[in-house]
Amino acid sequence: MPIAKVDGVEVEFEAGMNVLQVAELAGKEIPRFCYHERLSIAGNCRMCLVEVKPGPPKPQASCALPAAEGQEIFTDTPMVRKARHGVMEFLLINHPLDCPICDQGGECDLQDQAMGYGRDDSRYADNKRAVEEKYMGPLIKTVMTRCIQCTRCVRFITEVAGVPDIGLISRGEDVEITTYLDKAVASELSANVIDLCPVGALTSKPYAFNARPWELKKTESVDVMDALGSAIRVDARGPAVLRVLPRTHEAVNEEWISDKTRYAVDGLSRQRLDRPFIRQNGKLRAATWAEAFDAVATKLAATSPDRVGVIAGDLQDAESMKAAKDLFGGMGVTSLDCRQDGMVLGDGARESWLFNSSIQGIENADYVLIVGANPRLEAPVLNARLRKRWMAGALQVGLVGEAADLTYEYAYFGSGASALNGIAKAKGEFVTGLKSAKNPAIIVGAGALNRPDSAAVLQAAAALAKTFGMTWNVLHSAASRVGGLDLGFVPGEGG
Numbered sequence: 001m002p003i004a005k006v007d008g009v010e011v012e013f014e015a016g017m018n019v020l021q022v023a024e025l026a027g028k029e030i031p032r033f034c035y036h037e038r039l040s041i042a043g044n045c046r047m048c049l050v051e052v053k054p055g056p057p058k059p060q061a062s063c064a065l066p067a068a069e070g071q072e073i074f075t076d077t078p079m080v081r082k083a084r085h086g087v088m089e090f091l092l093i094n095h096p097l098d099c100p101i102c103d104q105g106g107e108c109d110l111q112d113q114a115m116g117y118g119r120d121d122s123r124y125a126d127n128k129r130a131v132e133e134k135y136m137g138p139l140i141k142t143v144m145t146r147c148i149q150c151t152r153c154v155r156f157i158t159e160v161a162g163v164p165d166i167g168l169i170s171r172g173e174d175v176e177i178t179t180y181l182d183k184a185v186a187s188e189l190s191a192n193v194i195d196l197c198p199v200g201a202l203t204s205k206p207y208a209f210n211a212r213p214w215e216l217k218k219t220e221s222v223d224v225m226d227a228l229g230s231a232i233r234v235d236a237r238g239p240a241v242l243r244v245l246p247r248t249h250e251a252v253n254e255e256w257i258s259d260k261t262r263y264a265v266d267g268l269s270r271q272r273l274d275r276p277f278i279r280q281n282g283k284l285r286a287a288t289w290a291e292a293f294d295a296v297a298t299k300l301a302a303t304s305p306d307r308v309g310v311i312a313g314d315l316q317d318a319e320s321m322k323a324a325k326d327l328f329g330g331m332g333v334t335s336l337d338c339r340q341d342g343m344v345l346g347d348g349a350r351e352s353w354l355f356n357s358s359i360q361g362i363e364n365a366d367y368v369l370i371v372g373a374n375p376r377l378e379a380p381v382l383n384a385r386l387r388k389r390w391m392a393g394a395l396q397v398g399l400v401g402e403a404a405d406l407t408y409e410y411a412y413f414g415s416g417a418s419a420l421n422g423i424a425k426a427k428g429e430f431v432t433g434l435k436s437a438k439n440p441a442i443i444v445g446a447g448a449l450n451r452p453d454s455a456a457v458l459q460a461a462a463a464l465a466k467t468f469g470m471t472w473n474v475l476h477s478a479a480s481r482v483g484g485l486d487l488g489f490v491p492g493e494g495g
Contacts, residue, residue: 002069007076019073020048020062028075031084031113033091033198034150035063038254040159042151045091047113049083050075059083081117088118091148094129094173095199102146104200106213110148131176136166137184139191139259141208147201149175153193160256161187162387162407177201188380191259195245206263207243211235220247224315225261226379227476228252228359232261241268251360258380305332312338312489314478321480321489334492338484341450344458345474346490353485355473357441362473363389367430367437369398371420371461373445373475376406382475383407398423398430401447417453420460424467440470446477 001012006026013022018041020030033045041064049059051074059080062073074080092114099105131144149168154177157166165185169176179185185193194204216235223230223244231249235242244265246257276292277284287295300308310328312321316338325336339346345353357365363385375383383406389395390408397410400419411430413419423431434440442465448457465472476482484490 002067004067004069004071004073006073013067017067018063019050019052019060019065019067019071022067022071023050023062023073023075030062030075031117032063033109033113033148034152036152036155036196038160039152039155042155045148045150046087047084047091047117049080049087051077051080084117085119088114089122089124092118092122093124094145095148096128096145098143098146098200102143102200103141103203103208104197108200109198129173134176134178135182135184136179136202137190139205139263140185140194141203141205142201143203144176144178144201146199147177148199149177150198151177152196152198153177153202156193156196157185157187157190159391160384160388161189161192162384163187163190166193188258188260188376189256189384191262192246192256195255204243206266210242211237216242223253223257223261224479225258225264227479227481228379228381229479230257230261230381232257234265241265251358253359253381254385256381256384260380300331305334306494308333309335310337311340312336312480312484314340314480316480316484318480318483318487321484321487325487325489329492334494336489337491338480338487338489340478341446343446343449343481344454345449346485350486351472353474353476353482355443355475357471357473359385362386362441362443365389365439365441365471366394367396367398367434367440367470369400369423369434369440369442369464369470370410371442371444372401372415372448372451372457373443374402374404374406374447375443375445375475376404378445378477379475396430396433398434401445417456417460420457420464423464434468437468440468441473442470443473443475445475449474 002015003010003012004022006023006028009026011022011026013025020032020035023030030048030050032048034042035048043061043064046061048062050062052060052065053072099111131147134142134144136142151168154166154168158164163186165179165183166177167180169178191204194202215237219234219236221232221234223232230253231247233245233247235245244262246253246255248255276287276289278287278291278295310324310333312324321338328336359382368386375386386395386397387408390397397408398413399410400413401415403412411428413423413426442461444461448454451457
């Protein structure tokens with residue numbers, strides 16, 4: 001492995017790393033605004049300046065400079081400190097002094113880096129530039145006068161989300177980040193730009209002025225809005241859950257979450273069923289839990305087991321499903337089911353209902369056939385992984401089902417079992433490449449498994465997977481589905 005020196009300390013690094021990454025391997029903190037490890041390199045902010053030898057006698061942007069064997073990198077020389085002071089002063093020239101009313105306060109990169117790498121005072125006394133607010137939809141609140149044009153939001157929406165709705169216009173001092181023609185950002189991942197924005201230019205509109213970060217209790221959790229199980233952090237003040245943020249989990253969601261995951265928290269405080277109701281004389285009335293349990297026990301005692309049915313919800317946890325199965329199984333009830341949508345899977349080997357490639361492993365696939373699914377709507381974070389692989393030129397995608405904009409190109413084969421049966425004999429680049437693919441995979445969605453002809457579709461998909469040696473993956477839409485199927489929460493004999 002190549003070796004470079006960082007402030008006199010030798011560091012081994014992998015080929016292809018940039019100077020900023022090598023400095024971090026050595027334990028050095030390099031300030032940055034525009035650089036993000038999951039986005040392309042822009043080199044806009046110039047905050048990550050370092051001194052490098054051999055090289056020109058001036059500071060260089062470490063994020064855009066490839067690391068090389070024998071380099072000497074200096075991160076804290078007088079030249080570097082002076083350059084960072086200058087960059088920070090220029091960034092603050094037009095930045096408003098509204099930290100007390102800014103929702104980013106307390107978790108703002110600009111605040112932290114101005115304290116750590118900026119000057120003690122400002123030498124700029126002229127009027128500041130003001131920028132007109134932009135409309136980015138119901139989720140993203142804008143105060144564009146605070147924007148430092150790092151372009152993180154532009155790169156995320158274009159590269160990761162695949163919806164080029166945010167861009168940069170004009171030049172020089174007149175540069176602005178905007179949506180074109182005041183169009184809302186049409187992406188299921190749009191609110192991730194709120195986390196990416198290093199200043200208070202883009203903040204959460206539903207969360208505006210609700211709380212400061214130091215007031216919140218932070219609890220790690222797992223998302224249940226889809227079947228991926230994205231890692232999230234739930235922030236609460238007292239009994240009230242105020243927001244949900246993503247946690248980094250390389251094997252599942254990297255560091256993104258869908259807008260549905262982020263804002264479903266509103267359902268905890270608005271129009272929520274938080275008490276039992278009993279129907280009497282055709283009308284529902286509020287009841288205590290004791291009354292509700294008494295009513296259930298009375299009905300169960302007067303009903304034969306073959307007339308009792310138990311349905312597990314899509315958000316139910318595995319522990320309560322196990323308790324329900326044991327309880328009603330002991331009563332002789334065999335009509336249990338966790339498949340509210342009528343999915344045909346549930347018998348046979350466990351692999352038949354799993355996503356066997358794994359969420360992270362799908363990035364190793366070179367050919368993917370999607371059957372009866374729209375991953376952009378059903379699993380936006382998984383769709384972002386597929387797009388990343390496709391953007392790298394390493395993935396070809398085929399689709400059987402309803403045609404839709406998935407943010408990447410695909411070969412369309414129609415819908416239904418007949419379309420699946422015809423793929424093996426079809427002609428075209430996708431089928432030709434599929435025959436020689438090294439890591440082909442098939443993704444079968446819930447839409448293919450709850451149709452009237454779902455048994456035929458499932459049989460055709462399984463035959464196709466066997467023919468081309470594709471890894472079998474089922475993309476569920478319910479968080480509790482795999483747990484329920486693993487527990488055998490399906491109708492028993494006679495159920």
